[in-house]
Amino acid sequence: MPMQREASVGNLAGSSSVIATTAQAFRRKLFDQFMFGIVVLCAALAVVVLAIILLDVAIKGAPALNFAFFTERPLPLGEVGGGVAPAIIGTLLMLAVAALIGVPIGVGTAIYLAEYGTGRFADAVSYTIDMLAGVPSVVVGVFVWAVLVRQVFGSFSGLTGAVALALLMIPIITRTVEEMLRLVPDTYREAALGMGVSRAKTIMYVVIPTAKGGIVTGVVLAMARAGGETAPLILTALGNQFFNLDLMQPMAALPLQIYAYASSPYADWHTKAWGSALVLIIVVGILSMLTRLATRGKF
Amino acid sequence: MMEANVATEVAPAASARASEAISMRVEGLTAFYGAHRAIENVDMVIEPNAVTAIIGPSGCGKSTLIRCLNRIHEIVPKARAEGKVLLGTDDIYAKGIDAVAVRRRIGMVFQKPNPFPMMSVYDNVASGLRLNGLAGDVNVDEVVERSLRQAALWDEVKDKLKAGGASLSGGQQQRLCIARSIAVQPDVLLMDEPCSALDPIATYRIEELVVELKQRYTIAIVTHSMQQASRISDNTAFMLAGEERVGRLVEFAPTRQIFTNPQDKRTEDYITGRFG
Numbered sequence: 001m002p003m004q005r006e007a008s009v010g011n012l013a014g015s016s017s018v019i020a021t022t023a024q025a026f027r028r029k030l031f032d033q034f035m036f037g038i039v040v041l042c043a044a045l046a047v048v049v050l051a052i053i054l055l056d057v058a059i060k061g062a063p064a065l066n067f068a069f070f071t072e073r074p075l076p077l078g079e080v081g082g083g084v085a086p087a088i089i090g091t092l093l094m095l096a097v098a099a100l101i102g103v104p105i106g107v108g109t110a111i112y113l114a115e116y117g118t119g120r121f122a123d124a125v126s127y128t129i130d131m132l133a134g135v136p137s138v139v140v141g142v143f144v145w146a147v148l149v150r151q152v153f154g155s156f157s158g159l160t161g162a163v164a165l166a167l168l169m170i171p172i173i174t175r176t177v178e179e180m181l182r183l184v185p186d187t188y189r190e191a192a193l194g195m196g197v198s199r200a201k202t203i204m205y206v207v208i209p210t211a212k213g214g215i216v217t218g219v220v221l222a223m224a225r226a227g228g229e230t231a232p233l234i235l236t237a238l239g240n241q242f243f244n245l246d247l248m249q250p251m252a253a254l255p256l257q258i259y260a261y262a263s264s265p266y267a268d269w270h271t272k273a274w275g276s277a278l279v280l281i282i283v284v285g286i287l288s289m290l291t292r293l294a295t296r297g298k299f
Numbered sequence: 300m301m302e303a304n305v306a307t308e309v310a311p312a313a314s315a316r317a318s319e320a321i322s323m324r325v326e327g328l329t330a331f332y333g334a335h336r337a338i339e340n341v342d343m344v345i346e347p348n349a350v351t352a353i354i355g356p357s358g359c360g361k362s363t364l365i366r367c368l369n370r371i372h373e374i375v376p377k378a379r380a381e382g383k384v385l386l387g388t389d390d391i392y393a394k395g396i397d398a399v400a401v402r403r404r405i406g407m408v409f410q411k412p413n414p415f416p417m418m419s420v421y422d423n424v425a426s427g428l429r430l431n432g433l434a435g436d437v438n439v440d441e442v443v444e445r446s447l448r449q450a451a452l453w454d455e456v457k458d459k460l461k462a463g464g465a466s467l468s469g470g471q472q473q474r475l476c477i478a479r480s481i482a483v484q485p486d487v488l489l490m491d492e493p494c495s496a497l498d499p500i501a502t503y504r505i506e507e508l509v510v511e512l513k514q515r516y517t518i519a520i521v522t523h524s525m526q527q528a529s530r531i532s533d534n535t536a537f538m539l540a541g542e543e544r545v546g547r548l549v550e551f552a553p554t555r556q557i558f559t560n561p562q563d564k565r566t567e568d569y570i571t572g573r574f575g
Contacts (some may be wrong), residue, residue: 118376187413191476194371195427195483196403203429209417 051135057278064275074241074257077266082256084276086243088283090252094158094237095227097247098165103219105166106173110218113174114181115203129137140167141232149236158244158251161227161237168229169222176221180214181207216295220288227284254280320517321486323368323405330360330367332375337363338546340382343536345455345487350509350518354525354553356574359538360546361521363548365489367404368519370398371446385551388484394412400570403431406485410492412472414464421460423475442482450478450514451508454457470501474508481516488512490520506531525570529558537566 006241068083075082113126144164149156184207206217233239238250239260254276261273323345330338338360345368346353353361366372367380370391383390391401414423424443428434443460447453452474457466467475473493480488490509494502509518512529522528528535535558536551550557550566561567568574 139436185413187409187411188415190371190374190407190427191413191415191479192407192430193374193399194369194402194407194409194429195480196399196401196406197427197430198399205426206415206417210415212417 020128024247047178054281057274057281058250061274062276065278069272069275070163070279073243074098077269083119083239084252084254084257084272085174085278086240086252087257087276088279089243089245090158090240091227091254091280091283092236092287093247094165094233094251094253095223097159097162097225098169098226101163102166102169102222104171105171106218106222107177107215107298109170109174109289110181111203111208112175112179114178115199115207129171129174132167136231137168137229138231138235140164140260141235144232145235153248155248156236156238158237159247161251161253162232162247164232164236165226165229168232169226170251172222172225173218177211180211183214184210212295220291223287223291224284227287228255228280230259233272234259254283266278322347322517323487323519324383324385325368326383326385326473328364328367328380328384330363330372330380331378336483336543336545337438338367338538341538341546341548343548343551344534345517345519346534347517348513348515349533350435350513350515350531351534351536352528353519353521353536353538354523354528354569355538355546355549356540357523358546359540361538362491363546364538365491365519365521366407367406367488368487369402371402373398389572404485404533405487405489406480408473408476408480408488408490408493410495412469412476412496414467414472414475416463418464419461420456420467420475423464424478424482429478429482433483443510447480449476449481449512450474451504451511452478456481467503470497470504473497473505474482474502477505477508477512481512485516487517487519490518492521492523495523502527525558529554532541537561537563537569539565539569 068081070083071085071089072081072083073086074084109125109129113129116122117126141164144160144167148160148163152183153160188206188210189202192206193199197206233253233256237253237256238257240250240252244251258273258276258280261269261276264270324341325341325345326339328341329336341364343351346432353364355361361374368384370380372378372380380392382392384392386401386404390396391398391405414420415426420427421443422429424446425439428437428439428442444457446457452471453457456462457470457477459466462470462473473496477488478491494505497505506527509520512518513533520528520532532554534551535554537549537557538546539549540546550561550563552562557566558570563572
């Protein structure tokens with residue numbers, strides 16, 4: 001009996017010994033380790049690249065950071081000191097208004113596509129969102145400039161900047177939130193519907209709370225992208241060297257400030273550009289963390 | 300039932316509820332998914348205060364049938380049904396009847412326990428009331444306790460009502476789902492293979508619970524286990540899908556009769572295990 005079993009297993013392995021030869025086992029193991037190594041290398045590369053960028057910005061930008069940098073407005077060339085406070089406030093304000101516009105539209109569209117979306121209108125909406133996602137941000141800026149800045153308002157303003165940012169945020173929010181909603185298992189919808197709960201309430205009180213984490217991720221991703229956009233803001237918010245909370249006036253923003261400082265020929269301003277870049281990264285990072293903290297419920 | 304010799308009858312409280320239990324009658328029910336006919340011409344009765352089991356091999360349409368009984372099959376796009384399903388004297392498929400209202404009176408428990416993950420045990424049981432806007436009219440604490448007691452879960456969770464719904468064991472989760480369904484006091488409780496995902500001990504406890512619940516509710520249960528059907532049901536419906544994969548009701552009779560003296564040869568073949 002044992003003899004029979006050995007022979008058949010041996011046939012499997014293609015040799016006449018038990019299970020497999022040590023050479024074959026070694027080759028197989030080597031290949032496994034090799035593939036594992038390659039994959040780990042790729043991951044490490046990604047982390048290293050990110051770390052290099054962050055470190056570079058941090059090292060070059062740190063010299064510019066002081067209390068004045070965060071609290072004062074930019075000074076004309078030649079004067080020492082000054083800061084990017086108007087730009088920080090402007091970025092936060094425009095992001096807030098953009099979120100106010102973009103999140104309801106994005107989430108609403110996502111809900112429509114994920115929960116109700118069948119038929120040609122839904123297909124058209126889905127396709128349009130995909131296309132909107134591919135529009136270059138400068139083109140969005142030109143569009144908002146042509147319609148709002150030139151036609152409607154007749155002047156550059158923080159509001160038009162926020163609208164441009166919202167247009168950039170909507171496709172990201174829609175796509176991410178739609179995926180997250182689809183990930184909520186149907187069984188929970190059925191459980192609610194099975195108790196005689198209407199579809200709208202099922203979505204509002206069961207599906208969305210379950211997908212809450214994913215929705216927040218989508219919003220944070222969209223805000224991170226919008227926070228760093230420069231081209232659309234050049235054509236809409238324009239930028240401002242003074243403190244300004246009026247959305248109907250031109251408004252400062254960190255990307256604009258970085259651009260202004262970096263494209264100048266002055267070394268001091270270059271350092272300030274790095275400093276502004278570092279501040280932008282920090283601001284977006286804090287925003288993401290706060291959004292997650294604020295919306296974390298019991299899991 | 301309201302006579303003096305209560306000793307042989309059910310407990311008085313249940314008896315008061317029992318007189319309200321409603322029967323369901325299915326007439327000529329045919330269900331479609333798009334163009335495909337899933338079940339055809341089903342006629343049966345679901346008696347009040349009794350457990351009706353629906354058995355049959357995989358793909359015979361038993362899940363489709365039970366999902367038609369509270370119109371929840373309609374949430375699948377392009378699914379529809381023809382025929383009549385009477386709850387008492389009302390046809391739930393009549394023109395103008397709101398499917399949502401139907402499901403408030405005919406509740407459903409599913410195969411895989413599905414307590415809402417974002418809610419605590421307490422909130423899960425109360426969810427039916429709250430989401431139907433009924434929480435203002437009742438003492439929610441009372442309803443939650445009563446439902447959990449009826450579902451034989453109160454003693455196990457009374458100290459952790461705030462714990463997440465998903466923190467319970469599989470069997471407990473299923474009893475939580477049952478508590479959730481009965482909190483809104485439906486007339487009928489439909490159960491689609493409620494024990495499939497559970498271990499034998501949890502299964503046994505749920506079966507005990509079902510037999511107890513029939514004193515208050517009308518119950519229909521789909522089960523892939525013939526033994527379960529013979530253990531707990533009063534009536535049994537045997538379904539079978541032919542070659543065109545259209546499910547038909549082959550035989551419907553009191554459980555004892557189906558398992559000891561089936562009238563149709565196909566029923567006999569199934570229960571004796573000649574095919575499964």
